[in-house]
Amino acid sequence: MTIKHDWTKEEILEIYNKPFMDLLYEASSIHRENHDPNVVQVSTLLSIKTGGCPEDCGYCPQAARYHTDIEGNDLMSVNQVKAQALRAKASGSSRVCMGAAWRNVKDGEEFDSVLEMVRTINKLDMEVCCTLGMITENQAQRLAEAGLYAYNHNLDSSEEYYKEVISTRGYQDRLDTIGNVRKTNVTVCSGGIIGMGESNDDRAGMLVALATLSPQPESVPINALVPVEGTPLEEQAPVSIWDMVRMVATTRIVMPETQVRLSAGRTEMSREGQAMCFFAGANSIFAGDKLLTTPNPDVGEDMEMFKALGLHPQKPFVKKSKPESVEATESKFLNLGEKPKWSRPSHKIERNLEAQKKSKTSL
């Protein structure tokens, strides 16, 4: 199938606004042409370093400047990560995604430890993904050499709406990190969040940014905002299931070969709602009772849902073969100790400043 890369916002909005049944039918047909509709990839998301993040993402309870109830922790040990990965594998996950609440990766002991975690999980014959913030080309190469399968770096929203949610880094920084990952053989996972107060135009704008990348991301997570008390977006109204299905279906149509991932917000969706999302082209989920810090359905419940729908978890390395993993002592890449200057646009977002003022722990 030829992939279209010159999508415009108008074309994507036209798809998003189609009569619901037409949209569902078209998305489901494209889904069947490109994927087995009864197979869903299951990932386990592991927060390897929680809280204390210097960024001001308006949706995130891990930002140090907002007062939320999450318990922070320092970087987990390689052994702790291995134990969790084994548990994830036993419960049917083919991928472990390790998330650290960092603005960007800094060369040194902690990054070396993450590289060791990547090697360890790769040896368990699981796909390894990391979401560690902004990374340089050298860091992407070192992750690739350790055996990383995917790197997640979400665009979150359209370029215009991004400025309403985050002031501590720019959209171009996100694209630059994705570009750095693309210089390696690591696959790209990048998506966004709906329900942050953005318009349908912004939703389409985010999909333009993703669908015009060449190649398109191999994986696109679609999150529904989980409003967390203490964050600037704590009072956002819940996303309707109709919007979620429309977003999934539109993503499927404009990125036919991509794995579309149902991410945060699944606890608010009924099984029927999730079944509609699978029909519309979602073919990946996060499993485990926590998604970094927000709630997620229990694995047992998910497996019951799979049984009811006749779905099967995807085996690892179906879409791309297992990456080789090079030991640290054999590495071809030096630790450069770079200090890249990622941008700090520092524009003002009133509600973020308000939330910071309310916080007992403002920076």
Ligand code: SF4
């Ligand atoms: S989303 Fe990531 S970068 Fe933003 S505050 Fe949370 S942990 Fe930090």
